[in-house]
Amino acid sequence: MHKEKELIFEMSRPGRVAYNLPELDVPEVDVTSLLPQHLIRETPAELPEVSELQLVRHYTELSRRNHGVDNGFYPLGSCTMKYNPKINEDVARYAGFAHIHPYQPDESVQGALEVMYNLQQDLAEITGMDAVTLQPAAGAAGEWTGLMMIRAYHESRGEANRTKVIVPNSAHGTNPASATIAGLETITIPSNDRGLVDIEALRAAVGPDTAALMLTNPNTLGLFEEDIVEMAQIVHEAGGLLYYDGANANAILGIARPGDMGFDVVHLNLHKTFTGPHGGGGPGAGPVGVKEILIPFLPAPIVAQREDGSYYMDSERPQTIGRVKGFNGNFGILLRAYSYIRTMGADGLRKVSEYAVLNANYMMRRLATAYHLPYDVVCKHEFVLSGIRQKKQGVRTLDIAKRLLDFGYHPPTIYFPLIVEECLMIEPTETETKETLDEFIDVMLQIARECEETPEIVQEAPHTTVVKRLDEATAARKPILRYTKEV
Amino acid sequence: MRYRYLPQTDQDKREMFEALGINSIEELFTDIPKEVRFPRELNISEALNEVDHVRYFSALSNKNANFTTHVNFLGAGAYQHYIPSTVNHMLLRGEFFTAYTPYQPEISQGELQAIFEFQTMVCEMTGMEVANSSMYDGATSTAEAAMMAAGHTNKARVVVSGAVHPEYRDVLTTYAAGQSVEVVTVGYTQAGVTDLAALEASVTDGTGAVIVQYPNFFGSIEDLAAIKKIAADKGALFIVASNPVALGVLEAPGKLGADIVTGDMQPFGIPVSFGGPHCGYFATTSKLMRKMPGRIVGQTKDEEGKRGFVLTLQAREQHIRREKATSNICSNQALLALAASVTMTALGKQGVQEMAMMNLQKAHYAKQALANTAGLEVVFNSPTFNEFVVKLPKPVKDVNTALLNAGIIGGYDLGLDYPELANHMLIAVTELRTKAEIDTLAQELEAIVRA
Numbered sequence: 001m002h003k004e005k006e007l008i009f010e011m012s013r014p015g016r017v018a019y020n021l022p023e024l025d026v027p028e029v030d031v032t033s034l035l036p037q038h039l040i041r042e043t044p045a046e047l048p049e050v051s052e053l054q055l056v057r058h059y060t061e062l063s064r065r066n067h068g069v070d071n072g073f074y075p076l077g078s079c080t081m082k083y084n085p086k087i088n089e090d091v092a093r094y095a096g097f098a099h100i101h102p103y104q105p106d107e108s109v110q111g112a113l114e115v116m117y118n119l120q121q122d123l124a125e126i127t128g129m130d131a132v133t134l135q136p137a138a139g140a141a142g143e144w145t146g147l148m149m150i151r152a153y154h155e156s157r158g159e160a161n162r163t164k165v166i167v168p169n170s171a172h173g174t175n176p177a178s179a180t181i182a183g184l185e186t187i188t189i190p191s192n193d194r195g196l197v198d199i200e201a202l203r204a205a206v207g208p209d210t211a212a213l214m215l216t217n218p219n220t221l222g223l224f225e226e227d228i229v230e231m232a233q234i235v236h237e238a239g240g241l242l243y244y245d246g247a248n249a250n251a252i253l254g255i256a257r258p259g260d261m262g263f264d265v266v267h268l269n270l271h272k273t274f275t276g277p278h279g280g281g282g283p284g285a286g287p288v289g290v291k292e293i294l295i296p297f298l299p300a301p302i303v304a305q306r307e308d309g310s311y312y313m314d315s316e317r318p319q320t321i322g323r324v325k326g327f328n329g330n331f332g333i334l335l336r337a338y339s340y341i342r343t344m345g346a347d348g349l350r351k352v353s354e355y356a357v358l359n360a361n362y363m364m365r366r367l368a369t370a371y372h373l374p375y376d377v378v379c380k381h382e383f384v385l386s387g388i389r390q391k392k393q394g395v396r397t398l399d400i401a402k403r404l405l406d407f408g409y410h411p412p413t414i415y416f417p418l419i420v421e422e423c424l425m426i427e428p429t430e431t432e433t434k435e436t437l438d439e440f441i442d443v444m445l446q447i448a449r450e451c452e453e454t455p456e457i458v459q460e461a462p463h464t465t466v467v468k469r470l471d472e473a474t475a476a477r478k479p480i481l482r483y484t485k486e487v
Numbered sequence: 488m489r490y491r492y493l494p495q496t497d498q499d500k501r502e503m504f505e506a507l508g509i510n511s512i513e514e515l516f517t518d519i520p521k522e523v524r525f526p527r528e529l530n531i532s533e534a535l536n537e538v539d540h541v542r543y544f545s546a547l548s549n550k551n552a553n554f555t556t557h558v559n560f561l562g563a564g565a566y567q568h569y570i571p572s573t574v575n576h577m578l579l580r581g582e583f584f585t586a587y588t589p590y591q592p593e594i595s596q597g598e599l600q601a602i603f604e605f606q607t608m609v610c611e612m613t614g615m616e617v618a619n620s621s622m623y624d625g626a627t628s629t630a631e632a633a634m635m636a637a638g639h640t641n642k643a644r645v646v647v648s649g650a651v652h653p654e655y656r657d658v659l660t661t662y663a664a665g666q667s668v669e670v671v672t673v674g675y676t677q678a679g680v681t682d683l684a685a686l687e688a689s690v691t692d693g694t695g696a697v698i699v700q701y702p703n704f705f706g707s708i709e710d711l712a713a714i715k716k717i718a719a720d721k722g723a724l725f726i727v728a729s730n731p732v733a734l735g736v737l738e739a740p741g742k743l744g745a746d747i748v749t750g751d752m753q754p755f756g757i758p759v760s761f762g763g764p765h766c767g768y769f770a771t772t773s774k775l776m777r778k779m780p781g782r783i784v785g786q787t788k789d790e791e792g793k794r795g796f797v798l799t800l801q802a803r804e805q806h807i808r809r810e811k812a813t814s815n816i817c818s819n820q821a822l823l824a825l826a827a828s829v830t831m832t833a834l835g836k837q838g839v840q841e842m843a844m845m846n847l848q849k850a851h852y853a854k855q856a857l858a859n860t861a862g863l864e865v866v867f868n869s870p871t872f873n874e875f876v877v878k879l880p881k882p883v884k885d886v887n888t889a890l891l892n893a894g895i896i897g898g899y900d901l902g903l904d905y906p907e908l909a910n911h912m913l914i915a916v917t918e919l920r921t922k923a924e925i926d927t928l929a930q931e932l933e934a935i936v937r938a
Contacts, residue, residue, distance in 0.1 A: 004794050005596070008604050008832055018833040019571055024845055025922040026852035031736070031844070034851055035870050039708055041738050045611035049835045055573055059601070059829060063582035066589075066597030070581025076590075083492055084585050087540065092760075093575070095555040096548030102762030103561055103899055104552065105884075108891055111550030112761050122531040137623035137763070138818035140805070148665055177805035177815035181634070182665045186810045224518045254529045255516060261523045271818065278587040279822030280598040281620065281782060283764035299661075322661035326626035326654045326751075327565065327762025338532075339544060345534025348490050354512045355495050361515055362503045378515050405594050413590075416806070431492050434499040465593035467795040475787035475799040479776065481617045482607040 002466040005065065008048045008058055009483050018052040046485065065466050066280070067410050073436050077382045077413035077425025078172065078220060080250045080272035085343065088275060088336040097335055102327040106312045113311035116303040116328065119287075119338045126349070127246075127266045128259020129289030135299045135329040139247055142267025142286030143178035143214070148321045149290060149297040150212045150241050150265060151182060156297075156319065162211040162239065168197050170221060170417040172247060175214045184211055191419055195221040195375040203234055210240035217244065217261065218251050218380035220417040220425070222360065232262025241265065241294075249273045250429070251357055251381035254350030264291045274337035285333035299324045355430035356381040359437060363428055366441045370448035374420055381429075387422035390451040395458045397422040400447055402469065403461035407443045488534065552891060554759075558924045562874050562915025563704070563899035564625065564652050564751070565759045568732065569842065569918060571833040574756045574826055584822055588782065592797045599796035602784040602821065605828040612734045612831075612839075613748040614741025615770035619781040621824040622767030622816065625751030626655045629728045630662040631780045631814055632747040632769065633696050636724040637668045638813075639778050642695035644669040646723070648681040650703035653904040655728060659698070668695075679707040679867025679876065687717050694723040701729045701740060705901075705913065706850075706874030707867055708737065715744030724775075731755055731768070731827075733872045735843025747771045756830025757823050766823035777803060780814030782821075845918035846873035849925070853916040856929045862936035866911065874915045876901065876908075880936050883912045889935045895928060 031040060050058070067074070074081035092098065100109055120132040136142040147165065154162040165179040166187050176186040189201040202213070213235045217225045225231065235242055244258040244266035250273045252258075258266040270285040271278055278284075290298065296319040304314040344352060357380050364373065364383040371385040387397035401411035401424075413425040428437055450457050462468065504510060516524075535543055559567050578584060582597060589595030589602075602620045609618035622628035633645045645663070647656055649672050656672065663670045671694075673685040681699055690697055697718035702708045711727060718725040726747045727740040732754040734740075740748045753765035771779055777800060785799030805812040834842060850873040857877050858865040864878040879886055883900035890897035902909035916925065 002793075005600060007600070007607075009607065012835075014836075017835060017837060018573065019569075019835070019838040021569060021838070021841055021845065021918060022921075024848055026849055026925070028848055029851055031847065034847055035708070035736070038712065039710075039738050039870065041734070041736055042742070043739075044836055044840055045608075045734070045739075047608060047611060047834070047836045047839060048832050049837065050832065052573060052833070055829070055832050056576070058832075059577040060580070062597035062601050063577075063580040064597065065595075065600070066582040066586055067591075067594040068582045068585030070585045074585075074587075076587060079587050081585075081587060084581075085492065087537065089579065089584075090541075091544045091548075094545065094548035095553045096551035098758040098760050099554035099567070100551045100761050101554075101559065101561045101565060101567075101759050101896065103563055103565075104896055105887055105891065108552035108896070109550075109761065111547035114547060114550070118532055125529055125531050128525075137627065137820075138816070140815040140817045141623065141627070144665070144815055148661065151665075173804075173806035173809045173812070174815050174817050176810035177808070177812040180810045180812070181662070181815050183667055226518055226520060229520060229522060255525055256519050256523050257525055260525065269818075277584050277822075278818075279584050279820075280586045280601075280825065281588040281821030282818040283623075283820045283823060284818035285764075322664070323626075323654060323657035324661055325763075326624045326652075326658060326765075329762070330623075330764040331761040332758075332764050339540070342532055342535050342540055342543065343492070343537075344490065345488075346529035346531050347488060348493070348534055349529065349531075351490065351493055354515075355493055357515050358495070358500070358503055358512055361507055365507055378518055401591070402593070405591065410594065411591060431494070433494040434503065462593050466596055467593055467789040467793055468791055470592050470789050470795045470797050471787045472797050472799065475785040475797050476802070479617075479783075479799060480786040481603075481776070481783060481799075482610045483604070 005061060007483050011050050011054055012048040014049055016049045016051050018050055018055045072408050073432060073440055074410040075412050075426045075428050076410055077427040078247055080427060080429060082275060082429035083431035084275050084277035085340060088339045091339045092332045092335055110311055113303050115335055115338050117305055117311050119334055120303060122341050123268060123287055124289055126253060127289040128257030129266060130292045131295045131298060132287050132289045133298045133302055134287045134334050135325050136286040136288055137325050137330050138282060138284035139267060139269040139286045140174040140178055141324060142288045143174055144182050145299060145324045146243050146265040146267055146288050147178055147182035147184060149294050151184060152297040152321050153294055154211060161209055164209045165211050166205050166213045170219050170419055171214060171216065172245060175245060195223050196225055197231060199227055199230065202231060206234055206238035206240060210238050212241045212243045214243040214245060216248050218248050221375055221384050222379040222382040223375060224380055228261045247272060248381060251353055253353040254346060255353050265294060270333050270337040275340045276333055276336060283330045283333055285330040297321050352430050359428040359430060359432060363426060363437055363441060367444055370445050382425060382427035384420050385424045386420050387424060391422050393451045393455055395451040395455050397424055399458045399461060403447050403458045405462040406464045409440060552896065557894050557896045559896040560898050560914050560928060561896050563913055565762060566754045566915060566917055567759060567919055568754050570756050571830060573833055574829045577829045578822060578826055583825060589798060592795060596795060599784050601825050601828055603786060603796050605824045606784060608828060608831045609768050609770050612731050613770045614739025615748050616773045617776045618768060618770040619779055619783050621820040622769050622781055623820060624763060624765045624767045625728060625749065626658040628749040628767030628769050629655050630659040632726045632749045633659055633698060634662055634666055635778050635780065636696035636726060639775065640695040640724060642693050643667060644694050645696040645698060646671045646673060646689045646694055647698040648673055650675040650681050650705055651698060651700040651728060652704045678869045679705040680709050680869045683713060690717055690721045690723055692721055694721055696724045696726050698726040701727050702733055702872040705867055705876050706871040707869035708872060711740060711743035732843055732846065735839040736847055752827035755827040757826050764820055764823055766820040766827055778813060781816050781819060842918050849918065849920055850875060850916040853925045856925055860929045860933045863932060873917055874913055877912050877914055879910050879912055882910060886935050890931060893931045895931060
């Protein structure tokens with residue numbers, strides 16, 4: 001049985017340190033002469049007191065209790081868990097990038113501004129858009145930024161009544177949540193039996209109150225919305241705009257561009273498609289590209305180039321929706337994305353999408369022998385399976401996911417999208433070898449056999465992890481959200 | 488060209504094509520209508536081999552004046568501090584930085600426990616009862632707090648001090664526009680702190696939140712207890728955006744009546760990095776726990792009774808509640824929260840006090856030195872932490888250009904945001920500045936303003 005891991009606070013002993021600051025080299029002044037008594041802290045924060053080796057062992061041990069892409073296969077659908085290049089981490093740590101201040105004079109940070117400018121240009125070309133803001137910190141922030149611009153656009157045309165955002169029922173949860181915080185209302189429309197947007201439902205939903213249609217293409221089932229041109233026409237004729245959720249952009253690099261499909265706004269998740277990394281939950285970066293009609297509303301500032309070739313921050317944007325994040329966005333992630341683009345180039349990025357799609361189709365075809373494939377057509381970079389056959393054997397998709405842990409895999413996304421029962425959403429990405437795919441497929445086939453023959457092995461999984469299944473209900477009912485020292 | 492991130496060999500492709508019954512990859516893209524197929528190659532920056540890549544990015548990096556080539560006195564919301572070398576080593580463990588949100592707790596106990604410890608440290612520093620796992624940055628965290636307060640109190644009006652970071656206020660204004668919340672800004676006094684009389688006049692029964700910064704944008708320390716009283720009298724929540732390093736010496740906002748404490752953990756172990764990624768933090772009371780945005784980690788037990796950690800209170804979040812969620816936030820700044828945790832662990836109980844005290848002492852020394860420099864005037868007489876305001880006889884932009892030539896990154900030009908503070912420079916002095924560097928700054932400034 002695995003041991004319980006101590007908290008860092010439980011390792012603390014008064015007097016131990018893991019830091020070494022210089023001696024004070026200015027005359028020391030009594031603190032009470034600098035601060036009024038009532039503003040001086042009475043009780044110090046109870047932070048741990050450990051040695052440097054203790055610190056290193058603690059976090060190393062925590063890391064060993066964590067699974068990342070570096071550890072093994074991580075086919076978490078919609079999250080594009082591809083390889084995070086080491087060189088990107090090196091570049092992000094160069095002193096001229098890591099140790100510069102956003103308020104330095106423009107002339108002293110030309111290299112950083114050049115990175116941002118080039119990235120803006122490249123992302124505009126990749127998405128087929130006319131301009132790009134790099135400010136949003138993540139995909140959801142990009143969605144909200146895009147919707148705020150759409151709202152400002154309609155208001156500028158005297159159409160403040162356009163408040164409805166149409167979202168398919170297969171959409172990411174952030175889409176409707178972003179609509180709400182942009183002050184807009186969500187209308188959910190159904191998908192048809194082919195897993196695509198129901199065109200007639202869309203036609204019925206649009207009207208003089210339509211602000212936008214939000215769409216992921218390929219959608220969360222991994223299927224390309226084949227009727228996209230007609231959909232764009234329906235929305236545009238009704239006076240609405242089209243928003244592209246770029247979470248699935250890994251399928252279309254150099255193959256199809258949202259701008260050419262009729263989209264007016266697009267966000268990209270640089271931590272997904274452009275190798276972020278994911279960081280255990282972030283940081284992300286969610287740049288937003290727009291067509292010309294929306295350029296006046298972009299968040300300020302954006303990076304611009306003077307005739308002499310130098311770069312500057314352009315803050316003169318009278319119709320801007322304002323600032324959506326402090327400073328220059330998540331610059332370090334923007335830099336990593338640009339580093340990735342400079343590794344792959346145009347030919348490389350197209351191959352990324354081709355191989356992402358090839359890997360996904362290969363897995364889908366082989367897994368369909370043992371799992372129900374609800375949409376039996378060519379998929380893009382990801383696909384969904386349903387565990388309904390296994391459910392009849394008393395095994396839930398959650399159990400299958402937990403069983404995968406015993407084999408050293410991170411499971412697929414489960415129970416999403418909501419429209420597929422017992423859903424498993426699998427995204428292999430292009431950076432995995434065929435051997436890895438084959439090994440995973442073999443394990444999935446073995447688990448399918450276990451569901452028939454020895455279902456309890458699956459139902460009781462995981463068997464090998466540092467903890468067994470955790471009591472999430474009690475965690476939510478009686479929340480313990482911090483350590484408290486026992487006295 | 489071959490690509491080191493793409494492992495597919497010709498043989499792999501042949502075998503996969505065969506399994507799929509296709510002859511080319513093109514057959515997998517027939518579902519994309521011809522009229523939207525991209526007909527040419529993308530016109531983007533060209534690919535570089537690894538050797539040229541390093542050369543190219545090194546050259547770009549070298550174009551930037553940075554903290555290793557120049558002595559830095561710029562702060563204004565992003566600060567250069569001591570970063571223990573352990574921090575980077577722990578962050579570079581692939582198990583942390585190549586993982587995503589810990590959806591599968593059994594193989595994510597490391598990240599989950601690290602976040603649980605982070606939440607605890609945030610609570611300890613701020614004096615609050617609960618904290619989340621991080622927000623994008625201090626600006627968005629503060630804006631989300633304001634929206635949460637407006638929603639909770641059902642009062643669509645927030646009052647913010649004009650001495651709060653201008654970008655925090657800008658982001659707040661953008662969020663507020665989305666949710667039809669009115670933002671009222673009140674001024675500051677000759678002492679460089681929030682004008683309490685104006686604040687009292689602005690806070691009405693319809694006000695959902697009062698927002699101040701601690702220390703404020705000018706580096707001055709607000710009287711939180713007095714402001715709390717004004718907020719509480721009208722039933723408004725009290726939001727304090729706080730620099731966590733300062734809390735090593737300043738009384739915790741939680742002890743002075745804050746309902747929500749926000750800010751940025753950047754000063755604890757996170758490089759300034761041209762403004763991001765940093766790490767917003769968010770702490771509040773147990774009472775408001777279920778209104779909090781963002782991911783939260785909770786302690787629980789596994790089937791064998793062993794302690795473990797899970798994402799919890801997810802019924803607030805977008806993937807469950809969709810349009811009714813408390814926020815749309817999904818990805819956060821987890822890796823930077825880890826950086827802050829490692830740093831707070833390295834500094835520990837003693838180190839955070841020592842570091843805060845050094846900032847206080849060195850900034851005080853610098854303030855005295857510049858006050859005694861001919862041509863300069865230190866304005867605002869409130870107590871300060873590690874930043875203060877100096878009035879110059881010349882435009883700050885020109886002075887900074889001259890300082891840059893002397894190998895110094897000068898302070899922030901307050902005239903950019905406050906027209907009445909033209910020629911006023913906000914100067915940051917952290918524990919990293921030596922007495923010699925401070926003395927040099929004073930000499931250079933004296934020479935520049937005299938010239």
